[in-house]
Amino acid sequence: MADAARGRRISYRLRVNPIRCDGSGLCAELVPERIRLDDWGYPVADPTPLGPDLLPLAERAVRDCPRLALLLEIQGRER
């Protein structure tokens, strides 16, 4: 029961579609708190949920990615 209640709270996290991504690095500039680049310049997304402070920046990174390779994944919601 407690799990179900917790499960209904929605949280967001960033995820990279690695097939689309060409390593422009824009996302790491916009949300360095959640995206860092590996040694080859490709983004590594930290799966920690985004707080309200970071969400607007994350949304902008998703919108501005030149390859549309960044996703906001919704967690904790019933399918």
Add this chain to the structure above:
Amino acid sequence: MSAVATGERLLAGPTAWVAESLAEHRRRLGAAPAGNQVLEAIEVAGLRGRGGAEFPAGPKWRAVAGRRGTPVVLVNGAEADPLSLKDRTLLVMRPHLVWDGTLAAAEVLGAAEVVVYIGRDHADARQAMAAAMAERRASGDIVRRVSIRFVAAPASYVAGEETAAVRVAGGGPPLPTFRPPRPFERGVRGRPTLVHNVETLAAAALAGRGAGATTRLFTLGGAVGRPGVTEAPIAASLGELLERAGADRSSAAVLVGGCSGTWVPLLQGRELGLDQLGAGCGSVHVMEPGRCGLAVTAGILAFLAEQSAGQCGPCRVGLPAVARVLHRVALGGARADDGRLLSRWASQLSGRRGACAHPDGAARVLASALRVFADDLRRHLHRGPCPGALDG
């Protein structure tokens, strides 16, 4: 080895390298269990996939059943890992057991199509499955409402990955796709698709007959006296399998789980259960005594780099970089910082960096090599390649 009733074993029955006939199969195991009986049984037994990812089978069937659209069952016998032979062995020797599990799944899901996806080079396995189906049809065993299609799996490492298999079955290239959608949501030609390794389906057929799905198949190879496929309890210890394989006791390490598996030191690893180690595709490969583990791993990384589908940056660029540095560490030309570089890359390449788990697999084998061959690594970095790296 702990006793398992013969009726519960996948390879119980005749031991010859030929298909068990339908008559023999039925005499030994009785009629095929109904689909819903099999589904209930695999849930009770907690059957997990035997292709490497070890995903629970029951929830997978339920997930496909819960989707709209007519499902497809994809029987995955691509077996692309060069260290694994168990799928071919099962298909050649027990095609009817694989069919029992496959048709049970098709029945309970109401599937309209079954795709049998077998390695292009595994002609004997494909023939055994085709002949077994012909035998069923000839015996009046009508396979209703489901069409059966054989699709050759390209001979590439990632062709066996489930989304790549789905794509090939739909007429596409052997390239993994980004998830979501997962195959159960949108698989072959957009239909909800159940993708199972052939051994998983055979184990389901046994479970449906009241067996516990307590054993699995292992491919024993490398420096062993008795190479080949063997069946053992899922939780068998590495030592038990090495004993059975007649492993060379002077070997330093064993690679468990295929080319993207885990190195385990032979001395300390014997007590560990294969289930704890993560058996992956079930391969247990003993390193030749005197060989250098770093050189062997450099060869594996070169292979994995070459087998990358090349779709995702970290895999396309990262794997060749790892292979290059590991090669110079193993064979000459190492730089002082190479050890730290490899550790950093092992961590950067893990954690779902690709559309499929190919980079994770490369990271796993690399990380375990750095751990198990840490002394060799230090020696290589200070004094250059060891003799075991240069011969062989």
